[in-house]
Amino acid sequence: MAGLVLVAVLATGCAVNKPFAALESDPAIITSSVTKPIEAEGVDPRDAETIKMAVAEAQSEGTDSHLLAWSNPETGSSGTITAIDQFVGSHGQSCKKFRTTVDSFMGISLYNGETCELKKGLWVLSWFLRDGTN
Incomplete structure (x- = not known):
């Protein structure tokens, strides 16, 4: 019985890893979200x-x-x-x-x-x- 519970716990752990991989951020979204402001040099x-x-x-x-x-x-x-x-x-x-x-x-x-x-x-x-x- 204990072996069956252990197999069930391990199997759910593998099933949970798949959705977390889908939640990873796209690096292009993160690096493109912040832009450097362009200002006239030396003038407010x-x-x-x-x-x-x-x-x-x-x-x-x-x-x-x-x-x-x-x-x-x-x-x-x-x-x-x-x-x-x-x-x-x-x-x-x-x-x-x-x-x-x-x-x-x-x-x-x-x-x-x-x-x-x-x-x-x-x-x-x-x-x-x-x-x-x-």
């Missing part, structure tokens, strides 16, 4: 958003003819947009290239960028990079 994302909005709302065109100050009280950063050139993007959208200073706790740096209007009122930064001449 809130400052990049403030600059983008200032450029998008600027009515006048020109290079160096108008200086446009911006500031972000949330971060304490400020700067001056020194050039805005409006052009039509490759898909017919309104775009603006710009040049700005960024004065933050890290110092003063010069940046170049481009923003385009994807749809009425929705402007997106295409690129925003520190000027290589600094």
Whole structure:
């Protein structure tokens, strides 16, 4: 009788192992679930958003003819947009290239960028990079 109980216990142990194997996670799901955020190098994302909005709302065109100050009280950063050139993007959208200073706790740096209007009122930064001449 004891031998029969032992065989029954061992048999159920083998039967339980099969469903646990099915519960193992797929490594692709685990490694793909966390992505590294991409941010403009050296600029707080809130400052990049403030600059983008200032450029998008600027009515006048020109290079160096108008200086446009911006500031972000949330971060304490400020700067001056020194050039805005409006052009039509490759898909017919309104775009603006710009040049700005960024004065933050890290110092003063010069940046170049481009923003385009994807749809009425929705402007997106295409690129925003520190000027290589600094």
